[in-house]
Amino acid sequence: MSIRIAVVGCGQWGRNHVRTLAEIGALAAVADADAARASDFASRFGVPARSLDELLADASIHGLVLAMPPRLHGETARRALRAGKHVLVEKPIALDPADAEATAAVARETGRHLMVGHVLRFHPVFERLDALVREGRIGTLRHIVSTRLGLGRFLGMDAVWDLAPHDLSLVLQVAGRPPESIETLRRTVLSDETDEAEIALDFGDGLTGSIRVSRVSAYRDRRFTAVGTKGMLVFDDLEAEGRKLAFHAHEVWRDGSSFGFRHADPEYLETEPGLPLDRELRDFLRAIATGKPVRTGAAEAVETVRILSQASPRG
Structure with missing residues (x-):
């Protein structure tokens, strides 16, 4: 048909x-x-x-x-x-x-x-990141960060309703469940409605999320990060092809009454081609x-x- x-x-x-x-x-x-x-x-x-x-x-x-x-x-x-x-x-x-x-x-x-x-759910780079999280590449998932900053799109609705649906759909997919609590800090800067906002999400069992959106930023930022106990995965949509998905094998551990950490250079991962x-x-x-x-x-x-x-x- x-x-x-x-x-x-x-x-x-x-x-x-x-x-x-x-x-x-x-x-x-x-x-x-x-x-x-x-x-x-x-x-x-x-x-x-x-x-x-x-x-x-x-x-x-x-x-x-x-x-x-x-x-x-x-x-x-x-x-x-x-x-x-x-x-x-x-x-x-x-x-x-x-x-x-x-x-x-x-x-x-x-x-x-x-x-x-929710078109970014179909981005092949995000799909690979989501699969890697589920496969345990970064250990236990502990935190998710999604950032969407730029200038413009004053369309008669605030930045949360205009910009955050993209990020929220990605965060919910990776988290695998709805949040138990939500806290939001909103700011009106240059228009009559919310121009930027930070949304904190708590999913319980030690998993949290953070979304930051702005339409009054002097620079663009389109990054999605999954933080786990054995590393981090970063989807940077503004990076060149071949560098959009990076694995950082960072480690953080308890050392007596303090914490130690090891920084690792990014490993860029291959992803399938395709338009979302x-x-x-x-x-x-x-x-x-x-x-x-x-x-x-x-x-x-x-x-x-x-x-x-x-x-x-x-x-």
Whole structure:
């Protein structure tokens, strides 16, 4: 079966979905609140520009990718699910846990896939890091750190809701369970909402996590670190290919009433090639074709929104 997908929202990130689905050969149509923009993308990629109602009524379209303002995600996703469509929703799928759970409930009722666009979960470097942690390469996992710093993206929502979903999805995957407690330090710097934040997570049993996000940083930082009793793994997304994943065989040990440590040079590890968005969309298509679950499904989407709501309450 040839899977046909329409993209609703051709803005900053939706256009990447349009391009990638066209490359895969699964793009069926586009829609956007800006008719001129929809027409432009339709012309460029050789597909029709349609209204949302037209997409929902078209039985030949199997699924929708929603890349809209987050306040519209829940209602639109529920309409699409009830119309029999599978849905991939960009992060966050909602701005409060009740809205997220309502969408997940409709997905369960209709038997349709609901996938959240946590694209970095499909990054081959992250996948290798996650596998190495589970294999015991760094011993017992004790701490996880995710950093996302840069300048820009003032989109009418605070930095926690805009930036942290990426990092939170990675931390939750490696931790393997939701946190028991959350503490957040938020700062408004140059806009009217949170511009940077530090989120501390405690998973119990000696495992902790830390997420730092900022949109008012003079430099960019995209690092994810897993700290264990026998070393550390670092995924640096700004490094060159071949140097994005490093293993540091650092050691720390108790020496009487104090501690000793040994510093080790990084060992750069090989990883598979592949573009995260391409891999994410292919997982969505695979799930539709086979009926098997998507990797970043409704439960993960709801849990992420629940934690974000605790980390940065709105209103």
